Amino acid sequence: MRRLAHFDISRRVNAPLPRLATQVGFGLVCGLAMIALRTFLDIWFPVAGPFALVYPTVLLATLYGHWQAGLVAWAVSFGWAWYVVLPFPHSFEFAEARDIPRVTLNAASALIVLVFAETFRSAVESGRLQSDAEIERRAILLAEMEHRTKNNFALVASLLEIQKRRESSETVRFAFDDAIGRVRTFAEAYSHLADEQGEGAHVEMKPYLQRLVERVGSAAFPPNVTVTHEISDVSMARETAVAIGLFTNEALTNCAKYAFPDSRAGAVHVALDARGDEWSLSIRDDGTGTNADPVDKPDSGIGSSLLGAFARQAGAAHVVHPSDRGFTVELTSAK
Helix, strand or coil, X not given: CHHHHCCCCCCCCCCHHHHHHHHHHHHHXXXXXXXXXXXXXXXXXXXXXXXXXXXXXXXXXXHHHHHXXXXXXXHHHHHHHHHHHCCCCCCCCCCCCCHHHHHHHHHHHHHHHHXXXXXXXXXXXXXXXXXXXXXXXXXXXXHXXXXXXXXXXXHHHHHHHHHHHCXXXXXXXXXXXXXXXXXXXXXXXXXXXXXXXXXXXXXXXXXXXXXXXXXXXXHHCCCCEEEEEEECCCEEEHHHHHHHHHHHHHHHHHHHHHCCCCCCCEEEEEEEEEECCEEEEEXXXXXXXXXXXXXXXXXXXXXXXXXXXXXXXXXXXEEEEEECCEEEEEEEECC
């Protein structure tokens, strides 16, 4: 119904003369369609009101072809009804003098329908244009914000790199490396989203997450760890998609750090399942899990805080399921 409400037969015709010709042609088609329908109905209803079908014809022609089409449809359909249907048939003469005001009133009423239909059509078109302009403005602002965010992440990473060089403690330098790695990961996630999906308000999750998982899998995991994925073909709001991407990135990074110590082999599986408005994301590994040495277990510090922050940004809840056969991190949309 929404598409029907915004349909315009001449919207894609920009040149004035072809546009006018399209509108006139559409009005003519509407008028001829009314004549054909009335001729068919006359088989069963020969005494029906002569101008009954003029009003819907003018209404439809005006709504979808502007007032020019409505005026042509009015002239064709009303003129035909007057000439053919009214007594005397095939004549513009009136059988009775009282037919003159009746025909005049019908003609004026059909023109009033035309005026109100054009007013309504113009209001709908104006609203559509304003809506499109607002969507375009928001898309530009969003793209600018993401561009600035990516640049800010790169700047922060550079500043941290400079500060790291001034430190002599290996512990502090390791902490700086960890922070720099996370910041660069965020920057890459935003950059990847812009390159892959452009500036739309929605993101196709299957290609987006597939490339993200493949990129992190090849960069962070050794060859003896297999990273697989199973992503539903679903579109999500850009803000939610960014949050899910960052959550996946952080969860895979933590998995690469802690799940497979000492060149241990294993597998990681990423799955996004979506049904209607509900969705769930899981990152499952068969690593050391709760059997890991304390130094090799995921901490409850910045990594856990980031996962919680990304979950809130996605409007979802996250749960970690540890076991002696690995870890499973789940992110589930709020019901």
